[in-house]
Amino acid sequence: MRLGCAWLALGLLLHANLFLDLGQAANILGIFPYRLPSPFQMVRPLVQALVGRGHKVTMITPVGLPADIEGVRHIRVPMLNTLMQDLIDSDQFLELLGNKWREGVLTATIFSNVSHAILNDTGVRRMMSDKSERFDMILLEASHLDALYGLAEFYNASLVGVSCVNINWNIDYLAGNPAPSVYEPISPMGFALDYSLISRWNNWIYITEEKMLERLVFRPAQAKVSKKFFGYSAEKLSELRSRFSVILINSHFSMGRVRSNVPNIIEVGGLHLSEPSEPCSEELLRFMDEAEHGVIYFSMGLDILVKYLPDNMENKLLQTFAQLKQRVIWKNELSMLPNKPDNIYVIKKAPQRQLLAHPNVRLFISHGGLQSVMEGIDSGVPMLGLPVFFDQFNNLHRVQLAGMAEVLDTNALDADALASAITKMVENPSYAKKAKEMSKSFKDRPMSPLETAIWWTEYALRNRDVTHMRLNAEEIPLIRYYRLDSVITFATRFGFIFGSVIFLAWRLYQKNRSRQRRLWERQRTFMQIQMPMNTYESDS
Known part of the structure; x- marks a missing residue:
């Protein structure tokens, strides 16, 4: 009997939970x-x-x-x-x-x-x-x-x-x-x-x-x-x-930009990393495993095709990569490149996250798309940026300031500058060290980006009125919004002190000038008295 009641209670509880889930x-x-x-x-x-x-x-x-x-x-x-x-x-x-x-x-x-x-x-x-x-x-x-x-x-x-x-x-x-x-x-x-x-x-x-x-x-x-x-x-x-x-x-403070946000601006940078990454082929893995001097991965992202790059840029890249002792993996929709050196592996669709996670990858050359920058940070791989348009310049500038990236001018690119930048970043351990530090900070969160996004999305479902999370500038007086009261107070104090100093300086100048005038008048009067006396003595 007790066992039957227990099963009944459990069934009712499960039914209640199911109803609750459906209700939500x-x-x-x-x-x-x-x-x-x-x-x-x-x-x-x-x-x-x-x-x-x-x-x-x-x-x-x-x-x-x-x-x-x-x-x-x-x-x-x-x-x-x-x-x-x-x-x-x-x-x-x-x-x-x-x-x-x-x-x-x-x-x-x-x-x-x-x-x-x-x-x-x-x-x-x-x-x-x-x-x-x-x-x-x-x-x-x-x-x-x-x-x-x-x-x-x-x-x-x-x-x-x-x-x-x-x-x-x-x-x-x-x-x-x-x-x-x-x-x-x-x-x-x-x-x-x-x-x-x-x-x-x-x-x-x-x-x-x-x-x-x-x-x-x-x-x-x-x-x-x-x-x-x-x-x-x-x-x-x-x-x-x-x-x-x-x-x-799609951002996170660990990416090099700390900002003041109201509570309803939720940083979920890296949300796309919750999806499983594509695996590497055996041929590609072998190419990376056997790279004695490491691997450089080059990709301009999903949206920028090589054929849209500036004139002669492809030839400059090919010329530079051929000089390197590292092996290069080049994501390129043109799977067949003429005169391709043996150290270059061309791939039309690259499993980017798996590539960046490989221990032999030394450098990520990227256009600076936001997703690519996040994947570079997540994997702790230094980046050499070749930005082309829109937010790519700002994305790369942030990680450059953080110390894990360098940025080149795509329109003024030449083989020597590119080769020099690659050599500098591969041989200088400070870039890799900073990249690892940023990766650790990027991953250290109380919840994953996806869990954070889901929680706040459902929070908005549970709480229709979120005015308590917003700062409505229209409800704040202009003087208070721009802190003009503080500015006016500071300006008044500064103006009073500055005016007082100017006034005292002017008074001291006037007083000193009056004293100098009196001395000069006394000297002139004394000289006028002395002149007749000297004249009289000379006549005598």
Whole structure:
């Protein structure tokens, strides 16, 4: 009898736990319009983990990216593919890195077209018109896709952001973290990386221009899309920008950039490392194992093809690698290279994490993509950077300041400079030592990046109101926000002291001048008296 009661109690307990788990399961809508494979390296493990925890996930993405994820309902938007291809084929693509305002107008148009393509897609419209559809959370890239924030209001859902690149001032504002001391640009091209007074002044102008572009170009373009599909006013759109509960950023303080964040900015750098790495082939392993002087691994990432590199760069690289005593593994979509030396192994698709983990790898030559930099840090391998565009310069600059990397100018690259830099980094043990130290710090966390991301995502589900985690600049008086009260107080004190010193100095100068004048007048009077007396004596 007691045994039967025990089994009954256990059954009821399991049933209760099952009911509790089902009750906690949420409907999540993820919107990721990326047309490059690298950002999905961060998104995919997060979505898979959410599905594994019982959440129902729907993803709106381009056709083909990412590959179908088991347990996820995919809504593919073909127009996203068309928009990107049209951009690449157009002459405007080359102008993107030109004048900032022209760049801003073109980029705003791209984002506006992306938002319009998603909200106008047949599958998305069918989903929105289905009265039985409900979502507890909207998960999307925290970028200039403001019109899509309207889905959070449409479904009365939590709004959670993901940033697959480094954080910038716009993400700070979306998270309620508008601290002037931590501002970083959206587009880092032309943004000074040093901290001189002139550079800081120029950077302030740079950020101010970006804010003007955001206010005058980006927001109005998104407001038109929002008005068309939701009927929301520009004021409503501004209100939705403050609805972000949590923003997961692909960064970590151990990577060389410590910043002040409000609690809802969550650093999950390295989240993609939770996925199993691809194995190396036996031939590749043998090539590395037999490398007497070590191995150098060279890759420009998933998104940059060798054929797009500057003119003659491929020949310069080949010429340099042929001179090295180390063996070189070159990730290159052109699997057949003419006149390839025996010390070079060309591979079209490289198992990068396994390569970097091999004990014979001495140096990682990289374009500086954020994922690649993290993998280099995680493996403790020194890096030689060849940045090409966007955030790659800043990513490499940080690890260079930390002491585990050097950076070369890709446009002014020559074989001698490249060979000299490689020799210096391979033979100087300080780079490897610093890389190991950064790797240890990068891995030393209370929870893994994926566990951290899941916990905070579900926190946003449990806590719809997260105003206590945000700093709303609009609620803070201008004088207090910029600490003008302290500045005015300091300026008043300094001005009083400085004025008093000037006043006392002036009085002392006046007093000394008066004394000198009196002495001079006395001397003149005495000389006038002496002259008649001398005249009288001479006459006598």
